Amino acid sequence: MTLIAQPAMAQSILRDAETEALLHDMATPLIRAAGLDPRNVSVVLVGDMSINAFVAGGQAVYINAGLINEAGSALEVQGVIAHELGHITGGHVISDGGSREAQGISILSLLLGGIAAAAGSGDAAMGVIMAGQQAALGKYLAFSRGQEASADAAGAEYLSKAGLSGRGSLSFFKRLQNLEMRYGFTRNADSEFYSTHPMTSDRITTLQDTYEKDPSWNAPADPELEGRFKRVKAKLFGYLSEPQRTLQVYPETMTDVPARYARAYAFHKDARLDKALAETDALLTLAPNDPYFLELKGQILLESGRPGEALPMLRRATQLSNFHPLIATTFGHALIATEDPAQLGEAEQVLRAAVSRDRENPFAWYQLGVIYGMKGDLPRARLASAEQQALQLNYPQALQSAQTAQAGLPTGSPDWIRAGDIAMEARAAIEQRKKRR
Template sequence: MRPTRSLFAFAAATLASLALAVQPVAAQQILRDAETEALLHDMAEPLIEASELEPGNVEIVLINDPSINAFVAGGQAVYIHAGLLNAAENVGEVQGVIAHELGHITAGHVTRFEERTRQAQGITILSLLLGVGAALAGAGDAAMGALLAGQQAAMGSFLSFNRNQEAATDLAGARYLSGAGISGRGMLTFFNRLRDLEIRRGYSRLDDGGYLRTHPLPGDRIQTLRLLLEEDPAWGNPDDAALQARFVAVQAKLYGYLAEPRRTLQQYPTSDTSTPARYARAYAYHKDAQVEAALAEADALLAGDPDNPYFLELKGQILLESGRPEEALASLRKASEITRNHPLIAGMFGHALIATEDEANHAEAENVLRAAVARDRLNPFAWYQLGVVYAARGDIPRARLASAEQQVMTRRYPEALRSAQAAEAGLPVGSPDWIRAQDVALEARAALERIRDSR
């Protein structure tokens, strides 16, 4: 019986490796920042227009992952790892990646990817049945051979299809760069970097028989694209200097936020007084509980650009998270006003108003937070803060609804269903909030049914 059990385990691992590629992105992996999202939007906008997709329907989502990667996974969303932004040398490289991923969306590759995954799983399941039959008959070697052959067929079919997709999508990305008037130099330099990584890791053209690669060889991609891009009229266009300056600042900001403070201070020493360096150090000092040092960097940034909402947000965040919410209000209020209540900044401002523990601030907090969730319903933190305000004034049904909104976004479906039902029971029948409570309950119930059916 041991061979059979190991075969089941081996097959389960194979099936899981195929299924993981089409799983939804976990909410806790998404990294949200108002400035970074604005930059990614502005970088992608001309490419989206060139691809003839509707700009309002395409999302660029940042994932908190240090690896160099980007992907699409259902709908019209491009997911970019923080590691890719850290590795990129200029804004053109990131735009080249975005253009490539938009090609996957326009070609409908996610749907076709899922179809091929199901086909590959079907081949593997058949080999599993044959292998188990052989194992039960006592032919352990034949069983393993059947399973390995099935796995090889499945992976060969699956990865060959995926390589063809990637090659076609490179060409689509080149068209979108051209249509947007953006030079393809960045796309080529980025692929050159991937090729260098491949060489350093010791891969060769013969590894795994040559076909166990999910992408075409970077060298082949570079050669094909170089011929196309160098002849394009946009090849000689200069990089967007304003976008590049914003990119370098965001790159430093994310480094300071994500890296260990010691590493950040090595990368951006105090001798460097540039804006990106101060930005990175401010977050490093804040993470290291060096409040005054963090505030000094934030104040230096604001001295050079007093109306920059993201510098104001930074100062407000340092003060708020250091237990000084009253002092944070002025900076966060101004940042919210400049950005017209950007949901993430307004959410922090609402939090600061509540954190003062002054009930006189609750009315303003409610207005700010309601404006935040009206613009971005997928903001669990803002919903939580809004629920705190409702509960403080005794409006329990709306506090329950706010909890339901937060819970359904964080996949706590049983709690979301109970909260939504309790909210519905206490809200005026036919009111917008009553209808919304029904919608959230339906969403939670449907999610629970999907989970039950998948078991």
């Protein structure tokens, strides 16, 4: 993956339609058990292979990809989510006036960033921003051990109310304990997770008694959710790991869905198009109407410079996913990448619908700007640039673009008002930055 890091940003946040749907379904019963509204709580995947999860302001739980990779089941991850929700309900987050900056968003490609080549222009280097986010996660909150114990207790309560067994939580803590022993983790300032969390053995002892007494202790895991977890885990591994490593973990002798999923990413990253397509075709033979398999094949074709061939896959994936904005944005980009003027009308329609459902999608705004520019609608092209730049925390450029857009838009129109809002937001952010220096 190609990351576009901004000065204030430390980590990449991955966005993917299938993964977000899984995390939402895993978290929803726990969020409700915590007395929160699922519409207001998000679970965000961080592109960091270290084992950690945290909250950093607001009602958002951040889970590192490394934690997903280490976890053996969806139930284990649900135990982590329950714990982090305990931090949120316990008020263990320090409010920061700069929280918007601390959690700024920038969409990144879920695959490789070869979109830039497919688009056929230097400006299309922005094409690497597709299905991920950037967030300045350097402001980790170092919870005290007392707060961790409180979050453990709250997490156990939420698992119980949701009817989920604590076996997964205990299993995950035992994994951490094994890692401590295997790699000799020390609790010092250089080991953030281990220096701020209670001793794993103590947590296991305390929680085991609580969980074993709970009526949900023997509740079975959801097999459908567990199957989806295995898919996503393999998908992320194939995306984040070096191709050689992926092929070691998921050799070609393995023919199940997770293994083929992982290898499709590995082969694509290694520019072995025929093998990547062979894996996606095998997946589609098993499930021809799976929107995520269709999306993957479409992305591989698009990022390999074959956008015309990608269109049927991405159009179908968009329809089957109920017009998921991330998938729709890839479809819109493929329409533009064909360089066929006849496709621009549909591309504009698709991308406008995508941003209406997910405004925090910089690449969709970038593509809309491209379309407006090709149509000669420069004020709206600059407004789309302002939306993109504000999401990427490039406030000076956002201010300039918004002012230019507003000068050319009809006074009082919705777009004129929106340009003014972005300009006001950008000015305030610039002033805040000055004060912190």
